[in-house]
Amino acid sequence: MLSKIVRTVANQLILFILIFGLYIIAHGHLTPGGGFQGGAVIVSGVVMLLVAFSSKELKKSLHERTLSIMESSGALIFIGLAFAGIGIAFFYNFLVGTPIFGRIPATGPGPGDIWTGGFIPLMNLAVGLKVVAGLSAVVLAMALFSSGEEIE
Amino acid sequence: MRQVIGLTVLIVVIAFLVSGMLPFIHPFGYPPSDMDDYIIENAQEETGSNNVVASVVFDYRGFDTLGEATILFTAVTGVLLLLRTVKRKEESS
């Protein structure tokens, strides 16, 4: 556990890192980015918390059961969206044309509309959940193993 | 002796790779691109998103992303399986 100044600054900075990572995940179909890149940004914020507070403190907030449910639900949403258009093809974009996410943008360069994209924004969210839960569990397990605790 | 063999192997491998890069590859900046011209033209109408790379990763080649998500899941499971400490009970048998 580091000094009080480092802990206070880390408590304030984690909010901005979380919002920046969620912005990169949510606008994955308009700007460069997407699920994997935004998930890596959020995991770097979790590593900052792991360094500022020790791993024993962080284990009280991030239970293993929460991370396991997050990762499994991310994988299930991804597979569910892939199988939902099975009438025509596997991985068929069945949301183009419907009013949920299905507007078609104007051809050529231009500003983007967030309600476009078919099922790409939903898949970005599923992959982002999977990456955040998986990589932060790996980092937490390595830190706990090196300091001699058990993971239970 | 080991260092002489090491330097020789290094020079032979680098010479072999560099001699394959110089005449046999297309010049840098002018790639052959038939499939990618079709994807750049028609990605906005067929998938409906402005980001062509995201539509390639999730729509045109979504099966590769499914395999990659499986690899990530398997690696996380493997790491969490290896890093468990088991308490050993002191038994005298």
Place this chain on the structure above:
Amino acid sequence: MMEYIPLNFPFLAAALLVGISFYILIFKRNLIKLIMGIGMLASGVNLFLVALGYRAGGNAPIYTDVPEGPMVLPVPQALTLTSIVINVAVLALMLTMVILIYRHTGDIDSKKSRILKG
């Protein structure tokens, strides 16, 4: 052949990275150096994939507020994304095994950790 050298310079850099990583993987015995060699091999392959899809004077393949001109090929960038994620997963597993080997045998020389022998 001499006119290919200033043009194909990114390909030469990728070949240099792969060649040096071959030397590390064959001739070094420390486990941490072997892991660094595998990471260098991954970087060389990723650089080669991205350099294959460059078009001269091209812009990023995203239609939001893009200036006029040709676009870079998008498919090699998608393959590089997958490759980076797979390399992260393999690196995590390798580092875990090095931690366990060090805890069981106390040495990270790859010739002294053959505990199944004899």
